[in-house]
Amino acid sequence: MVLELYASMGSPPCRLVYAVLKHLNIPYEQKTLNMREKEHLQPQFLELNPFHTIPTIVDDGFSLFESRAIITYLVEKYAPDNHLYPRDMHKRASINRWLYWETATLSSAVRNYMSPVFRGESEKPDAKAGEAIVNHVGTLDSILSKRNYIAGDNLTLADIALAFTVLSIKAHDLNVNQLANVNNWLKRLESDLSSIWTEIFVEPIEAMKKRFAERATKS
Ligand SMILES: N[C@@H](CCC(=O)N[C@@H](CS)C(=O)NCC(=O)O)C(=O)O
Numbered sequence: 001m002v003l004e005l006y007a008s009m010g011s012p013p014c015r016l017v018y019a020v021l022k023h024l025n026i027p028y029e030q031k032t033l034n035m036r037e038k039e040h041l042q043p044q045f046l047e048l049n050p051f052h053t054i055p056t057i058v059d060d061g062f063s064l065f066e067s068r069a070i071i072t073y074l075v076e077k078y079a080p081d082n083h084l085y086p087r088d089m090h091k092r093a094s095i096n097r098w099l100y101w102e103t104a105t106l107s108s109a110v111r112n113y114m115s116p117v118f119r120g121e122s123e124k125p126d127a128k129a130g131e132a133i134v135n136h137v138g139t140l141d142s143i144l145s146k147r148n149y150i151a152g153d154n155l156t157l158a159d160i161a162l163a164f165t166v167l168s169i170k171a172h173d174l175n176v177n178q179l180a181n182v183n184n185w186l187k188r189l190e191s192d193l194s195s196i197w198t199e200i201f202v203e204p205i206e207a208m209k210k211r212f213a214e215r216a217t218k219s
Helices: 012-023 043-048 067-078 089-118 127-143 157-170 180-192 197-218
Strands: 003-006 028-031 056-059 062-065
Touching: 012 067, 012 157, 012 197, 043 056, 056 067, 062 067, 067 089, 067 157, 089 127, 089 157, 089 197, 127 157, 127 180, 157 180, 157 197, 180 197
Parallel strands: 003 028
Antiparallel strands: 003 056, 056 062
16 A cells, blocks of 8 residues: 655645655655644544644554654665665664754754744744854854765765755845855755755745745734
């Protein structure tokens, strides 16, 4: 049975799952939930994911939610020899470290930065969260001066997950656009992921930037 995917291109964690599925050419069946009609709160979906979030997959009767858990599962099951998530214990631990750091630290700073605007509380994003983001991306830049990819010499899941967040940071006016090592790393990813780069990495970020600007002028 083909893997079932509950997801939408408008959702950042879903785009991470789409990126891995498409890059690895894993067949899947798109399942659509109408969130406005609260289909994600229906008992059938709550049985798969009691937290009613997308992305969620069902693979051979096994259901899984949480984008980072899904992408590691996908490589382990469908492309176990791929360099995206190597079997070597130390390499894997390093990739996991970046996945956790990206979720718990970098993405959470981005959410804190944008939330006053998205909640309609202010025209301006949170300045303190902005400073934290600039420091984090500066540190990434110095790490990337020593290697081509964030966890070593090859493209891994860590780069893909980080790229989404770094691109959304660069779309804001945060003074991180001149960091040469980050920019070269993104160019490398653009070339490695060329068949999906525009659709999954670039266009949705532009749409997010537009929505953010509209909210900022409305509040
Ligand atoms: N940490 C989760 C976040 C998932 C998430 O919050 N998804 C949102 C869409 S971007 C959602 O499904 N929200 C609906 C809800 O919470 O009811 C992941 O990485 O998969």
